[in-house]
Amino acid sequence: MKAVLTGNESAAWGARLSRPKIVAAYPITPQTTIVEKIADFIANGEMDATMIHVESEHSAMATCISAEATGVRTYTATSSQGLALMHEMLIWAAGARLPIVMSVVNRAFAPPWSIWSDHMDTVAERDTGWLQFYAENNQETLDSVILAYRIAEDRDVLLPAMVTEEAFILSHTVEPVEIPDQGAVDDYLPPLDLPHRLRPGEPVGYGSLMMPDQYMEIRYRMARAMRRARRVEEKAYEDFWDTFGRLYAPVEEYKMDGADVALVIMGSIASTAKDVVDSLRERGRKVGLLRIRTFRPFPAEEVRKALSSMDAVAVLDRSYTFGHLGALATEVRSALYGSSPPIKNYIVGLGGRDVRVRDLEWIVSDIEKVAKEGLDREITWVNLRGGEE
Amino acid sequence: MIEIRFHGRGGQGAVVASKLLARAVVEEGKYAVTFPMYGVERRGAPVAAFLRVDERPIRLKTLIYEPDIVVVLDPALLALVNVFEGLKEGGSVIINYGGDPSRLPVDRGKYRLFVVDATGIALDLGLGSRTNPIVNTAMLGAFAGATRLVSLETLERVVREGAPAKKEENAMAVRRAFESVREVT
Numbered sequence: 384m385k386a387v388l389t390g391n392e393s394a395a396w397g398a399r400l401s402r403p404k405i406v407a408a409y410p411i412t413p414q415t416t417i418v419e420k421i422a423d424f425i426a427n428g429e430m431d432a433t434m435i436h437v438e439s440e441h442s443a444m445a446t447c448i449s450a451e452a453t454g455v456r457t458y459t460a461t462s463s464q465g466l467a468l469m470h471e472m473l474i475w476a477a478g479a480r481l482p483i484v485m486s487v488v489n490r491a492f493a494p495p496w497s498i499w500s501d502h503m504d505t506v507a508e509r510d511t512g513w514l515q516f517y518a519e520n521n522q523e524t525l526d527s528v529i530l531a532y533r534i535a536e537d538r539d540v541l542l543p544a545m546v547t548e549e550a551f552i553l554s555h556t557v558e559p560v561e562i563p564d565q566g567a568v569d570d571y572l573p574p575l576d577l578p579h580r581l582r583p584g585e586p587v588g589y590g591s592l593m594m595p596d597q598y599m600e601i602r603y604r605m606a607r608a609m610r611r612a613r614r615v616e617e618k619a620y621e622d623f624w625d626t627f628g629r630l631y632a633p634v635e636e637y638k639m640d641g642a643d644v645a646l647v648i649m650g651s652i653a654s655t656a657k658d659v660v661d662s663l664r665e666r667g668r669k670v671g672l673l674r675i676r677t678f679r680p681f682p683a684e685e686v687r688k689a690l691s692s693m694d695a696v697a698v699l700d701r702s703y704t705f706g707h708l709g710a711l712a713t714e715v716r717s718a719l720y721g722s723s724p725p726i727k728n729y730i731v732g733l734g735g736r737d738v739r740v741r742d743l744e745w746i747v748s749d750i751e752k753v754a755k756e757g758l759d760r761e762i763t764w765v766n767l768r769g770g771e772e
Numbered sequence: 773m774i775e776i777r778f779h780g781r782g783g784q785g786a787v788v789a790s791k792l793l794a795r796a797v798v799e800e801g802k803y804a805v806t807f808p809m810y811g812v813e814r815r816g817a818p819v820a821a822f823l824r825v826d827e828r829p830i831r832l833k834t835l836i837y838e839p840d841i842v843v844v845l846d847p848a849l850l851a852l853v854n855v856f857e858g859l860k861e862g863g864s865v866i867i868n869y870g871g872d873p874s875r876l877p878v879d880r881g882k883y884r885l886f887v888v889d890a891t892g893i894a895l896d897l898g899l900g901s902r903t904n905p906i907v908n909t910a911m912l913g914a915f916a917g918a919t920r921l922v923s924l925e926t927l928e929r930v931v932r933e934g935a936p937a938k939k940e941e942n943a944m945a946v947r948r949a950f951e952s953v954r955e956v957t
Contacts, residue, residue, distance in 0.1 A: 387791070552833050555807060557790075557806045651833040655832050739834050
């Protein structure tokens with residue numbers, strides 16, 4: 384069914400079609416309309432789920448953990464400070480191997496207060512053991528919720544997953560979206576069958592003290608599950624293509640054939656960048672785009688394959704890890720270790736600052752200069768008032 | 773690609789209008805993307821909404837800086853906001869105005885000016901209150917009449933389906949404004 388939806392309505396549709404039984408959430412701008420839409424679905428009898436109102440994001444995740452532990456599919460959504468408040472429970476969800484799916488509307492951290500977009504909130508949760516998928520548009524925001532359940536719930540994975548969409552740029556922007564058919568989603572996404580679910584009458588305990596002679600193996604199993612998720616993800620995309628006719632990949636190569644320099648981008652800026660790449664290509668500039676959809680598990684092999692023959696690589700981060708580079712630049716550099724062209728990191732669009740066509744064109748010109756003359760500096764903040772020191 | 777900016781006040785329905793218009797455009801087989809000004813809107817304060825229309829899927833995720841068309845829901849905003857900011861030369865301004873259009877501060881050497889008495893239409897149809905008429909659907913009709921970017925029939929149907937209340941009256945507002953919008957030459 385063709386519709387025009389906001390990113391948040393798309394996320395809510397993704398949840399509805401995935402048939403979670405429990406939705407627990409606490410409102411925060413700009414996530415709120417996801418949960419409002421789901422409340423409408425439930426009230427209208429269009430979604431058979433129970434909405435549990437809680438007093439904080441920490442409790443929202445605790446509620447999802449409790450429900451999911453009994454083998455019930457759960458969903459939640461949050462943003463920014465709300466995600467940060469969940470942090471402890473995120474680690475718990477992953478450690479307990481509960482494939483909860485959550486939409487995160489990327490919003491900058493306070494202070495100073497901002498309701499606008501950047502990736503700091505989800506990048507800060509990189510190491511919690513959650514899978515992370517960054518959507519480029521509203522269609523992907525919807526599809527990724529379904530995909531996330533399919534990948535997360537696979538027995539070889541059993542890790543929680545977050546799907547991100549950027550504040551306002553996607554969350555409150557209306558675009559044409561194809562809403563998949565419920566029957567097709569049901570075929571694609573079988574009911575959750577959690578092997579270690581709690582059952583009445585079969586008392587077991589999880590999460591108790593583990594001595595040093597055993598703890599490390601538990602973490603290794605999580606690491607192995609992340610690694611296996613790569614293969615599960617590929618299969619999920621193949622089947623998604625067969626069922627719904629839309630193609631996804633952990634890494635999307637756009638006009639990389641014959642490119643001398645490449646932009647590497649996560650999220651909605653990649654969408655604008657496709658227009659920029661097209662127009663520069665028409666003018667004979669050899670630039671391509673590598674869009675990173677899956678940040679965890681990081682698709683290092685694909686990144687290496689796509690980028691190692693470039694003359695120079697521009698990595699755009701809509702976030703920053705204080706004291707070093709942006710998180711994506713760090714990952715790309717490590718993926719290319721030993722075979723690396725010059726990589727320059729561009730910090731862009733924090734707190735919702737618009738990343739315009741002319742900004743992207745400037746980055747391409749700058750990285751072309753790096754390709755000719757070598758690296759002048761490893762990181763630069765783009766479009767900074769007053770410039771850098 | 774055609775880029776459009778709506779100027780209204782919080783609570784006037786500019787955002788709802790831009791969404792309905794996007795739906796109508798998409799129903800006619802074209803592509804549309806719409807978004808509100810990414811702000812913290814309050815009732816009565818000046819707000820803006822944006823719309824892109826194209827024959828191809830729209831990938832630009834940036835704000836709109838140089839619109840082709842500006843739609844003004846409240847003429848009093850002309851004194852508060854530079855509604856012409858970035859408007860392309862030869863672009864169109866569609867203003868809700870029932871008075872003598874020669875009094876409007878519009879550079880008609882640079883822009884095409886269209887006027888419609890959306891307030892009169894809304895009051896006549898009982899949309900909103902006497903002090904706060906809801907003119908958004910009338911302005912959509914005026915938009916369609918002035919630009920022909922979407923047909924009256926599709927727009928009427930989408931408004932009838934999508935209006936949160938007074939569906940028939942809103943559809944009627946679309947038709948009346950479509951028929952009465954005029955270019956000031």
